Amino acid sequence: MSFTITTQPFGPLPLPSDRKPLTEYILQYTGTGEFAAVIPEFGGILRRLVLRRQGQLFALLKAPESPQALLADESYASALLFPFPSRIRHGIYAFEGQQYALKMNEVSRNNAIHGFVHGQVFTVINQETTPNHASLTIRYDYPGDATGYPFPFALTVTYELTRADWLTLGSNPEADRLCALRISYSALNTGTTRCPVSFGWHPYFTFNSEPVDELTLSLPARKAIVLDGDMIPNGRLPDSRAETFSLRERQLDTPFIIEPTGTTPNGISYAETVLNSDHAGVKLIIGQETGEGKLNYLVCYTPTRRDSVAIEPLTANVDSFNNGEGLTILNPGEAMTGSMWVRLE
Structure with missing residues (x-):
């Protein structure tokens, strides 16, 4: 039993002539069959994640199944969102006395959305396997x-x-035989002036395509952010305690400011969101590092197809380039860092 990293072409058909063929990197634990699949050349997305619990493997992500579907996808499935997640009103913002206008890529609402690293070519700069893990590090300059x-x-x-x-959270006698996925990021200002940045991740989670209406969601203590008709913040609701609720016939497209739920043994403050399948008897836990400059925001979204739920850790509020809420300003040579994780319980 060991951790391995292998590669394979992604998809049987070629991409358009202006795109090189895509390669999928497979990080796998041969002892259990658990694996994660990453496509560096297309935004560095995590396309597949399969983890094990109680002797069963669970496919946990909804993402495009072919290069053609990947190019046509407008849902930002598994996208890394940088230098801003969510929306910038009209794509216009001011920074240090100067006005800027981003490309509007959400035409229906006249907004810029989700940054512009999605679909860009990341380079593999390191890969490593040990008896305890397999890791792949990618970079976009x-x-x-x-x-x-x-x-x-x-x-x-x-x-x-x-x-x-x-993570050594809770009591799990299988933990030494099962896997989790940890994602770490670092955004470095390589320019000569200060710059505004915020980060997010946009995965769609499922349990082997079980309908969302059969699942429950547990959210940490939080404050919901009210959005206007163009999905731009215009208020907040009162504080809400941590709660669990059914997703049956429930529509979500809501950002939250979240409260930490605990601290790891090495002192990292974190919050966790839990997607639960009573049918499978399994909980999917999405964790995010919290604290100053970290992932203190969360968006939950149920797409109309009702086959998954987006649970999106973010470092900043919607329209952060204008409202400054959660926005990080990096000096030249400074970096913003953080981490997220996905595990089963």
Whole structure:
């Protein structure tokens, strides 16, 4: 039993002539059949995640199944969101006395949405296997040439399939034989001026395609953010305690400011969101590092197809380039870092 990293072509059909063929990197634990699949050349997305619990493997992500579907996808499935997640009103913002206009890629609401690293080519800069984990580190170097964002950066992301006992949360006698996925990111200002940044991740979770209406969701203590008709913040609701509720016939497209739910043994403050399947007897736990400059926001979204639920850790509020809520300002040479994880219980 060991951790391995292998590669394979993604999809049987070629991409358009202006795109190189895509390669999928498979991080796998041969002892259980658990694995994660990453496509560096297309936004560095995590396309597949299969984890094990009670002797059963669970496919946990909804994502495109072919290169053609990947190019046509407008749901940002598993996308890394940088230098901003969610929306910027009209794509317009001011920073240090100057106005900027981003490309509007949500035309129906006249907004810029989810940054611009999705679909970009990341480079593999490191891969490692040990008896306890397999990790893949990828990087995207941005020279500062996109419309409305003249601030160079290097975004580095590490996907690590690791022994599930690394977090040592709760009592799980199988932890030393099961895996979890940990994702770490670092956004480095490689320019000569200060720059505004925020980060997010946009996975759609499921249990082997079980209908969302059969699942329950547990959220940490939080404050819901009220959005206007263009999905831009215009208020907040009172504090809510941690709660669990059924997703049956429930529509979600809501950002939250969340409260920490605990601290890891090495002192990291975190919050966890839990998607539960009574039918499978399994809980899917999505964790995010909290604290100053970390992932203190969360968006939950149920797509109309009702086959998954997006649970999106974010470092900042919607329209953060304008309201400044959660926004990080990096000096030249400074980096913003954080981590997330996915595990079964």
